Amino acid sequence: MDQPNVVLVASPGLGHLIPILELGNRLSSVLNVNVTILAITSGSSSSAETEAIRVAAARTACQITELPSVDIDNLVEPDATVFTKIMVKIRATKSAVREAVESMKPKPTVMIVDFLGTGLMSVADDLDLTAKYVYVPSHAWFLAVMVYMPVWDTTVEGEYVDIKEPLKIPGCKPVGRKELMETMLDRSDQQYKECVRAGLEVPTSDGVLVNTWEELQGNTLAALREDEELSRVIKVPVYAIGPIVRSNGHVEKHNGIFEWLDKQRERSVVYVCLGSGGTLSFEQTIELAWGLELSGQKFLWVLRRPASYLGASSSDDDQVIESLPKGFLDRTCGVGLVTTQWAPQVEILSHRSVGAFLSHCGWSSVLESLTKGVPIVAWPLYAEQWMNATLLTEEIGVAVRTSELPSEKVIGREEVASLVRKIVAEEDEEGQKIRAKAEEVRVSSERAWTQGGSSHRALFEWAKRCRLVS
Numbered sequence: 004m005d006q007p008n009v010v011l012v013a014s015p016g017l018g019h020l021i022p023i024l025e026l027g028n029r030l031s032s033v034l035n036v037n038v039t040i041l042a043i044t045s046g047s048s049s050s051a052e053t054e055a056i057r058v059a060a061a062r063t064a065c066q067i068t069e070l071p072s073v074d075i076d077n078l079v080e081p082d083a084t085v086f087t088k089i090m091v092k093i094r095a096t097k098s099a100v101r102e103a104v105e106s107m108k109p110k111p112t113v114m115i116v117d118f119l120g121t122g123l124m125s126v127a128d129d130l131d132l133t134a135k136y137v138y139v140p141s142h143a144w145f146l147a148v149m150v151y152m153p154v155w156d157t158t159v160e161g162e163y164v165d166i167k168e169p170l171k172i173p174g175c176k177p178v179g180r181k182e183l184m185e186t187m188l189d190r191s192d193q194q195y196k197e198c199v200r201a202g203l204e205v206p207t208s209d210g211v212l213v214n215t216w217e218e219l220q221g222n223t224l225a226a227l228r229e230d231e232e233l234s235r236v237i238k239v240p241v242y243a244i245g246p247i248v249r250s251n252g253h254v255e256k257h258n259g260i261f262e263w264l265d266k267q268r269e270r271s272v273v274y275v276c277l278g279s280g281g282t283l284s285f286e287q288t289i290e291l292a293w294g295l296e297l298s299g300q301k302f303l304w305v306l307r308r309p310a311s312y313l314g315a316s317s318s319d320d321d322q323v324i325e326s327l328p329k330g331f332l333d334r335t336c337g338v339g340l341v342t343t344q345w346a347p348q349v350e351i352l353s354h355r356s357v358g359a360f361l362s363h364c365g366w367s368s369v370l371e372s373l374t375k376g377v378p379i380v381a382w383p384l385y386a387e388q389w390m391n392a393t394l395l396t397e398e399i400g401v402a403v404r405t406s407e408l409p410s411e412k413v414i415g416r417e418e419v420a421s422l423v424r425k426i427v428a429e430e431d432e433e434g435q436k437i438r439a440k441a442e443e444v445r446v447s448s449e450r451a452w453t454q455g456g457s458s459h460r461a462l463f464e465w466a467k468r469c470r471l472v473s
């Protein structure tokens with residue numbers, strides 16, 4: 004008998020394709036199903052995207068089909084946000100998705116869309132598939148906000164940024180001013196309306212797969228399933244199947260980063276990286292550099308060109324280095340390593356010398372850190388990262404964070420130095436507690452995916468329900 008076919012739809016952009024690809028890899032390796040990924044391309048950087056898809060395709064058992072970008076110029080306002088454009092583009096690709104699914108042989112039985120692709124689920128109904136699911140590559144609190152936003156939309160007056168009291172979600176941590184997602188900052192903007200719409204569409208699925216695990220977010224998951232009001236809002240089952248995250252790849256033997264890391268003391272280095280797109284202002288870059296230097300701790304910094312910095316040099320790399328304080332590289336020679344290249348992050352976080360991660364708190368970065376037991380200095384910049392920072396510091400206890408939002412205020416060098424010292428210096432009591440918690444979380448993340456662990460069980464329960472396994 005043929006293996007069952009599952010079709011996954013990835014929203015435009017590598018940031019959306021990668022989590023779907025990791026999910027696809029997990030489904031095919033654990034459940035022994037055929038996985039086809041339909042990758043909607045963004046069109047803007049299509050050659051880079053196509054190249055990344057080609058590289059990904061070479062390394063996966065999943066079949067990846069690229070869906071060409073659809074022109075949406077006449078469907079959106081010229082000043083629409085990137086988020087709005089993505090949502091509109093996804094809907095405009097519906098007939099292409101439908102055609103691609105229809106042409107698959109044998110016909111897939113299950114369709115999974117990511118959290119931005121909820122507008123595509125009717126394709127599964129039209130083609131009479133067995134089930135349609137939403138994959139939330141983020142955490143359970145994010146899912147709760149997503150599905151509860153339509154309730155706030157009808158009950159809260161005025162702008163959320165003006166709220167005096169945090170926004171309540173039954174059974175979950177409320178959402179305060181400093182946790183609002185970027186898309187919630189202006190209720191008159193189309194991107195806010197798109198979020199509400201996605202929140203309304205989730206309950207029309209057969210269920211949600213979420214990239215967290217029971218031991219990490221038991222209370223929030225329980226609220227989503229059992230709280231009288233919240234479970235009535237979401238309506239469908241929630242399967243916590245995380246952490247699903249990229250595993251270590253091959254590293255070149257003579258890579259300078261690892262040669263340097265090899266020479267450092269165990270757990271002594273703070274790794275600094277603000278994701279695939281996170282950039283700092285010129286002023287903030289200077290303060291961060293001074294802070295790292297003042298901390299006296301070892302550091303590995305993936306430095307990107309500061310926003311709106313126009314240095315004198317012609318080369319991009321030189322410009323980035325020029326944005327550092329004068330003499331910084333000489334003074335920190337031997338203490339720190341600065342790279343302007345794309346870093347092998349998972350492999351870096353796995354290195355025994357890395358003791359902390361100064362991160363923008365994108366959920367993939369967070370999971371890559373937690374699965375290695377590395378505590379975090381939270382430096383949230385955009386999207387839902389402010390929520391993630393609160394979750395890590397206030398609920399899970401594996402991070403310290405800046406006193407103000409780095410997206411709103413320049414964080415001074417003294418504060419940077421103190422945060423870094425707290426998290427890597429051995430004598431600090433709060434740091435010790437955080438480090439111990441990070442190790443506990445690492446162990447629980449491993450346990451969740453052992454045979455019979457919570458996420459392993461949840462995936463099989465889901466697969467049975469979809470008749471992918473007997």
Ligand code: UDP
Pocket residue numbers: 018249276277278279280281305344345346347348349364365366367368369371
């Ligand atoms: N990443 C990397 N090297 C870099 C920067 C980022 O490997 O120099 C990877 C990182 O490991 C993670 C992803 O890019 O898997 C970033 O995803 P995340 O959700 O953390 O943040 P985003 O970039 O989407 O905001």
